[in-house]
Amino acid sequence: MKTPKQLQPLIDEGIVDRVVRQLKSGKEASVYVVACGAELRCAKVYKDAEHRGFHKLAQYQEGRKSRGSRDARAKQSRGRHGREVEEAEWKNAEVDALYRLANAGVRVPVPHGVHEGVLLMELVCDAQGRPAPRINEVEMTDEQAIAWHEFMILQIVRALCAGLIHGDLSEYNVLVDSHGPVIIDLPQAVNAAGNNNAFAMFERDVNNMRATFARAAPALAETQYAREIWALYEANLLTPERPLTGLFVDDAGPADVAAVLATIEDERFAAEARARYRLELEN
Helix, strand or coil: CCCCCCCHHHHHCCCCCEEEEEEEECCCEEEEEEEECCEEEEEEEECCHHHCCCCCHHHHHCCCCCCCHHHHHHHHHCCHHHHHHHHHHHHHHHHHHHHHHHHCCCCCCCEEEEECCEEEEECCECCCCCECCEHHHCCCCHHHHHHHHHHHHHHHHHHHHCCEECCCCCHHHEEEECCEEEECCCCCCEECCCCCCHHHHHHHHHHHHHHHHHCCCHHHHHCCHHHHHHHHHHCCCCCCCCCCCCCCCCCCCCCCHHHHHHHHHHHHHHHHHHHHHHHHHHC
16 A cells, blocks of 8 residues: 555654555544564554544643653643644653553553654454454453453553553453453543542543443443442552452542532632742743
8 A cells, every 4th residue: 555654754764664554544543554574563643633533632631741841831831832742742642651551461552662753563463363353343242241341440450550541441442352352542541640530531431341341241230340449549559459349339428518619719729829830930
């Protein structure tokens, strides 16, 4: 096939020998099968921000640290350089997450680095050597659905213990190879400790997995893993070895409205103080 212009520099540098075919085109990126010597890999080419369909980008980037103070100030200014910094961080976030999760024992494609803004990684294949299907394309028995759901919960726990939340986990970004599920698509990975929306995103990820597997194993629909896991995480008791029950009893008493309002007011004053400090730095 004709080489996409974004992949030509990788061919020129000898990182990729040839482009075999396009594997998929999504809202954030296009993925190609490429030959690197005798091995087939995936090359993920990210779309520019104006062509990308991912919404609420700032919500996902909250808590990510910029590589330097100049870049952090540039992002706040919302100028051209700031947008370039955000683009670079978006493209680098996935490879950073892949390495971090792989080191934590999470099943993700093996990353092979970012070159000219293109992510190279393992081509996940099924038992016949074909590109692995998404989990929504696979028929499951009740027993298999329960086993794979348990496996995915363990992957989610390992990721959280490593400080990350997928943020967009669904049946469309879990592949099934000859050994089971593999998690893909991580440019929006969330910093669990530094993002105010972390629990909401975590709960959505877990409940998406529950809904996916409950279609084949209806008993899973009653589980409450998200709240159980998060309670352990907040109490600093969560480990991949920690037994889970899928049960959670919310024993919180009546909300202290006055305390909540006081906290909101304190945060407002703190935010104003941070804004004034940033202005002083810029001037």
